[in-house]
Amino acid sequence: MSARLDARVPDGPIADKWDRHKFEMKLVNPANKRKHTVLVVGSGLAGASAAASLAELGYQVKCFCFQDSPRRAHSIAAQGGINAAKNYQNDGDSIYRLFYDTVKGGDFRSREANVYRLAQMSLNIIDQCVAQGVPFAREYGGLLANRSFGGAQVSRTFYARGQTGQQLLLGAYQALERQVGLGRLTMFPRTEMLDLVVIDGRARGIVVRDLVTGAVTSHSADVVVLATGGYGNVFYLSTNARGSNCTAIWRAYKRGAGFANPCFTQIHPTCIPQSGEHQSKLTLMSESLRNDGRVWVPKSKGDARPPNQVPEAERDYYLERKYPSFGNLSPRDIASRAAKEVCDEGRGVGPGGRGVYLDFADAIKRLGEQTIRERYGNLFEMYERITDENPYRVPMRIYPAVHYTMGGLWVDYNLMSTIPGLHVAGEANFSDHGANRLGASALMQGLADGYFVIPYTVGDYIGSTKLERVDESHAAFKDVERGVAERTATLLAIDGTRTVDSFHRELGKVMWEYCGMARNEKGLTYALEKIPQIRDEFWRNVDVPGSAAELNQALEKAGRVADFLELGELICRDALERRESCGAHFREEFQTPDGEALRDDAHCAHVAVWQYRGEHQPPERLQEPLEFEHVHLSQRSYK
Amino acid sequence: MAGSQTQASLGVGPGSRLRLFWQSTVGKKIVMSVTGLIMVGFVILHMIGNLQIFESAARLNAYSHFLHHTINELLWLLRIVLLVSVVLHIVAAVQLARIDRAARPVPYRKRDRQAATIASRTMLYGGVAIALFVIFHLLHLTTGTIRPVAYTEGDVYANVVGGFRVWWVTLIYVLAMIALGLHIFHGAWSSIRTLGLSRPSAEPIRRPVATLVAALLWAGFSIVPLAVFFGWVR
C-alpha cells in the first residue's frame, strides 16, 4: 500500500472499530472550539448536517453553496427513500445484513470498515431525523412505515412520499439555519469555491467567488470540509441538477488530493428518454415502477407501429427472457445495459430510437386502474406532464441515464483526503458504495458522514495537530486569488464563436458514447484523444459574454465545463486502466460467455487513486488494496 | 443578526406584549377581524330593526323609542363599543394597507389574477365608501343635519319614508349597500380565517356561509329604501 494512502482503519473486531476509535480520538476543549474555524463547502445532506453539527459543538463554522439558499442543494431531488437497519418490520434485517448487502451490492470494491460504520450509523440517522420533525410515512398505528427498495430482500427503506431527499434536507437545513440565527454559523449562499489553499501541506482555506458581485475573496480556516456532491454532469445530460459540478473536488485534486475510482459512475435504468437536442436534463422515474411494469421492445428492427398495435407475439420482453428469476426487477446496471443492447440492435422505440417500453397494461388488467393509480399516480402524472402521453393508455418510454457517481476524492477512515485538513463527505468522496450504489443508500451515507462522522474526526484532527495561525493576508491566499482571477479573465477574453453549452454537449456525447453503460479499449482510447481536442478548442473558441464583476451565469458555467473537460479525461483513463468489469463499470472485453460482468479479484481488488502531477504529465495511479474479511468475494448472479 | 434581534424583542413583559401584538401585521389583522365581526353583529341587528318598518310605523317608532329611552345607557355603551371598533378597524386597515403597498414597490407590467375577487381587491375602497356613507347616514337619520325632506325628531318612520322618496338618497343607500355586501362577502369569510377558527377544507376558496350572510344583509338593507321609493311602503 502506498504510504500516501493509509486508510487508518482502527484495529479490533469490525463491530467495535468505530466505538474504539471514538474513544481514542483527541477531544478539543469546549472553550477552545470557538477559536477554530471550519469551512464546509456544500449544503446538501452531507454539508448541511456537518455544518449544523459542528456549529452545535461550538466551532466557528462557515458554510458555502452556489444556490441562493442552502435548502436547494441537489439532495433535495432524491425521491425514493433512505435505508436503515432498524429491523422495525422484524424481517431479519440487522446492521450486519445492511453492511453485507452494501459491500456485495458495491461488487466488492469498497472498504469493509467504512461500510460497517455506515450501517451502524443508519440507526442514529432515523432517530435524528424524526426528532427534527422529518415527516416520514407512518402506519395507521403511528409507527414508522417501511418499504423494500431496489431489489432488497428486507423492508428497510424509510420514506416521505416521493420527497424523501427534500424532507431530510429540510431537516438538516433547519438545523443549520438555527445555528445561523444563534450567530454560530455564517452561511454564504451564491458563493462558489474556485480553489483550495494549501499551506505547509495542510488545507488552510478556500478562495471563492461571490456570484452576485463577482468579488473573489479568501477564507482561512483550520479545516476544510468538501461536501459538494457528485460529478454526473460530466455527461451533460444526467438526472443531476443543472448546477451540480466537479469544480471544488477537481481544484482539490489539482492541489494534491487523490481522486479515487473516477470511472465508477452509475446509470439509472428508468428515466424519461431524451426528446430532442434542446433537452437540458433527464428526469428520473422511480425504480418502484418496475415492480408492476413490464419492459419490452418490438422483436423486429425498425418497427414503427404504435405500441398498442404490436401483437403480443412480436414483442420481446427481454429482461424476463434473459433473467428469468429477477426479470423486470434485475439490478440497475443489468437493466440499463440490456436496454442499451436492444437499442443498439435498432429495436429501440420513440424519437431517436433510444427508449424501451415500460408497459402497465397487464398490471392494469390484473389489478385495475385504481390500484395502479394509488401506487404510482404522482409518477404517472409527472410522466404525462413531461411527455404529454398518458401512461394508463400508452406504455411509458424509458431509457437509462447517468444518476450517481461512486467515485470521488479518496478519503481515509476519518473521511480525510490525502491533503491533511481536507475532509470530504457525501457523494463528493469515493464513498462506501464501491463500484455500484444500492438504492436509498446515498442519503444514508451523506447524513452518516455529516451528522455522525465528520464532527468527531474534525475534532480529532484539530486536537491532534499543531496548527499555525494563518489568515487571509498570507501570501498563499493572494497567490491563489490571483490565479483564480487570471483564469476568469482568460475565459472572458477568448471571445470565440461557440457557447459554453455547445462544448458541454459535445463532451457529454463523447462520455456517454464511449464511457457510458459499456466501455471498451478502443472507445476509451478514442475518447482520450477526442477530449483533449474539445478542451483545446474550448480554450481557443469559447464565447463567454459579460464581465467578471457581476452576476454572470455564462461565466459560472464556463468554469465548471472547463473542469469537466479535464475530469472527463481522467474518468476515461481510469476506465481504461481498470481491466475488469465490476458493478457499474462494464468493460466489454471482460464478460462471461453469456454477457455478465467479469470481475478480476486477483488484479483489481483495489481502489484506484489518481494523483495529479502537473499540467503536462499524466497523473499517477496509486492503489489502495481492499481486503474482505467478512463478506466473501463471490460473483453476482441474477439469472 | 436579524434572528437574534427578534429573539430579544420577544422576551419582554406583558405590557409590551400588547405593543408587540399591535406592531405585527398578524396582530393588526386580528384586531380588524374582531372589530369587523362586532360591526357585522351590529349591522345584522340593525337590519332586523329596520325591517320592522314593514310591520307598521308605530312598531318602528316604538322600537326607536325603546332604544333611545328605555335602554339609553346600554345604547351608549353600544355606541362606544361601536365607535372604538370603527376607529380601530380603520386605523388598522389604513396601516396595513400601507404596509401591503410598500411590500410591492414595483408593480407588474402584466397581471392575471387567479383567485382574488372584486370584493377582496376593493376592501379598502369599499370600507372608505362605507365610512362616508355612515357619516352621511348619521347626518341624515340620527342628527337630522342633512334634510332631503323635513326632519321630525323622534318620528323615525316619517324621516325614513320621507328621505327615500328622494331619488338620490335612495341611490346613495343602494350603492352603499352594494359596497357593504361586497365588504362582508369577503370580510365574513376572511375574518374567521384570520382568527384561525376555520376548519381545514379541501377547497379553501369556497365560502357559502359568507355569501349567504352578505346576500341577506344586502337584501335586507336594500329592500327598505327600494320599497319606499317604489311605493310599497307608504
Add this chain to the structure above:
Amino acid sequence: MKFTLHVWRQAGPMAVGGFATYEAADISGDMSFLEMMDAVNESLIERGEQPVAFDHDCREGICGMCGMMINGIAHGPMRATATCQLFMRHFRDGDTIYVEPWRARAFPVIKDLVVDRSAFDRVIAAGGFITAPTGGARDANTILVSKSDADDAMDAAACIGCGACVAACPNGSASLFAGAKIAHLGVLPQGQAERRQRVLRMIAQMDEEAFGGCTWHGECHEACPKAISLDVIARMNGDYIRALWATHEVNQEQGAG
C-alpha cells in the same frame, strides 16, 4: 412554434430595468419554459448580446430555485406547476409572453429575472425548526405520529420555498410560506415544545423583512407549485393568538433564549 417574449432586463440591483423583446423561434412543444429560455439565451450569445439571467437548478420542480412571472401568473398558467415543469405545448403558437421577475420589496432584483430570496432563510432561522441537536435523539419509534397527522405535516412540508406565493400575493405577503412551515412542525408531537415561540418569532421576522400582511386574496395558493392550502395561514393565526394568550410562555422565553 414561435413566440414573442417581452422579458424584463435589469443589469444590476441598482440599475434601471426595462422590457426587451425577443423572438423565440423553432420552439418545440416538448421544451420546458426554461429550455425555451435556454434557446433564447444561446441565440443571444451568438448574436453577441448578454443572455437573460434566471435562477434554476433541479429542473424537476423540487429545489424551488426557478420562478418567473409568466404573463402575469407566477410560474405560468399551469396550476401546481413550477416554471421548470411548464412545457411550451401549453402555449399557442405565436403567443406573446411577458416574463417578469418576482416583485416584492423583500425580494430585491439582483439581475434580470434573478431575485434575492434570502429573507425566507432568515424567517426560518428565526424559528422554523425543531431544536434537536445532533446525537441526543431517542429511538424513532418511541414517538408515535398518527397517519393523518403525518399526512398533514407532509402536505405542508412539501413547500419548496420558491417564493411564488409572495410574488403572486397582491400584498407581497409571505404568509403561505411561513404558515406552511409552522403547520408542518406544529402538527407533529416533536414540534409542540417550541410551537408558541416559533410562531411569534417567525411572524416578527416576516414583518421585519417587509413582507405584507395577508388579506386573504388566495392568489398564493393558486400560484403555489405544491398547492399548499390556505388553511396553513389560518392555522398560523390561530397559533399566534394562542401564543400571545399564554403570558408566562412569552416571559419564560427570555430565560430560554
